[in-house]
Amino acid sequence: MLRGIPASPGIAIGKVLCLDSEEFTVPDRVIPKGEVKGEIQRFKKALGQTRKEILLIQNRITREMGRGHAEIFNAHLLVLEDTMLIDEVVAQVEKQRLPVENVFLKVIKKYINVFSKMDDEYLKERISDIDDVGKRVLRVLMGKERKTLQNLKEPMIIVSYDLSPSDTAMIQKGHVIGFATDIGGRTSHTAIMAKSLEIPAVVGLEDITKRTKNGDTVIVDGIKGLVFINPTEDIIKKYRVEKKRFEEFGRDLLKLKDLPSKTLDGHRIGIAANIELPEELPSCIAHGADGIGLYRSEYFYMNRSDLPTEEEQYHAYKLVAKQMAPHSVIIRTLDLGGDKFLSQLDIPHEMNPFLGWRAIRFCLARPDVFKIQLRAILRASVDGKLKIMYPLISGVEEVQQANKLLNELKEELRRKRIPFDEAIEVGAMIETPSAAMTCDLLAKEVKFFSIGTNDLIQYSLAIDRANERIAYLYAPTHPGVLRLIKQVIDAGHRSNIWVGMCGEMASEPSFALLLLGLGLDEFSMSAGSIPKVKHLIRSVKLSDAQKIAEHALTLPTAKEIEIYALAKVKELVPDLADVSYAEGLEKKVNE
């Protein structure tokens, strides 16, 4: 049994598919003509990335063993830059229309074959160098875009070191029934995607990729954070019962779906869903979402080599707007950078991508890209109730500049007599400490705030949430974080604008209780979490939640606040605490 971090609740029992061991099973489908250019671009990008990897190794070897030992890597680098090799791969991709991994592997094999026939011992040894470089490139090529996830024949549990946004974007629900990864935390990308797809997941297992192989049977317990490898029949039996119980509780909560999310003392609280793909809409509706509080638009841009056109975006936004009407849908404008990169936009590698050229900063620098998205949103706004939200705002100027662009586009549409919603609301995401501290000023420029807690916590506590060594410091209940949140809500209310939250924090019952008490107007979360938060809201009085939040703000540490809030949830909503949080609470109290 392995213990990791529970990332998405639920239980999965099934066969393992190890992503990392499949790296040389190259895809052999014929690619459409339109994708050829993208394949070649992908190849060149992989060469660039491999080059960086090799340079790092070379530097280390030079430092540790001296220049002479490092010189052989010059030959590796030359293989990467070799015009003959690159031209051959490019020409074959164009001619055969096969994925670049496939062609590259063949070309490398051909060279290895040529060298192995040479009557020269020294040259024969060079085969290992070519093989080494070739494998490295293939690893980069296939590690980035694991096409295997797209064509699964039976439901599988994915075991991998980590999952990138491009990996998860390709997952088809029903084909992947569980995740188990070596690294990651509760708010890592894998966890967020798993929750939104309602796939049980355990992350941070450290070395599960070394302990399992394809075809092993595993149980993923996403409630307790456990993984069993080739368990006994007894354990499987026990877990089948457990799985059934969990699913029944979920169904019970689902009965709340048509009931209003109203506190016991009659205050209506908004409850919305976060989505990445339009395919998630049926699940949002089934879970009783009052709207979409966060539509992450960048997934529309991923896993393709060109940029989405205005028409494509327009149709997608229109579909979402229509399906959710009369409820509102908040589209977050392109939020790339950080851990989300798009190969078609040539974004340079940065030392600190989370502090770098990303989100609104990128969009304002590339109005050509930004305007296409804004125009598509405006045009789709007549088909429902769309709202626009700018990510990573760090000051008033950015909102003003973005609004200026938006106003120009509105003027253009009016001139061309293309209809759009004149009353479309614009909001700012509050996810930097500077935005939180200047909310009174930002409130003059926008109609709503949405607090993005994942980034707000990482920026205000100065913690990289993907770094396992300091993950323990990542605390949503840190008094500093709670005070910032309170300040944002209070400033919003003083200016008569509403304040929502679209971070994962809103979906944890104990945190949600505190946020309710702090006055949050709308909670937005992965669809699967909605019933339990709705259940919480319907089980407490707003006046009690306010008292609880007030007391929590007087406590000195994140841990004390968390334990206090968990205890209050257990006291006020015992059934909720019993099923999904008993384990977590006991662990906290015992620590």
Place this chain on the structure above:
Amino acid sequence: MQNDQGLHARPAALFVQLANRFSSNITVRKGRREASGKSIMGILTLAIGKGSQVEMICDGEDAEKACHALEKLLLKELE
């Protein structure tokens, strides 16, 4: 080629690196086969061992400079 290793991995790498500093086309010919002097795979495929006889053709604006520099490398600097 007089050096012990011929034009193999490390010497070949030095040769190709130097060749890439020039804009001229550089072709290396051994017997009936030839390869671009800017391609490590090409050079390695020629299997230039000790005692091999090769011909080098530089064609372009800086051909003369390229030819001198590469010749110097082959004859003197590689050992």
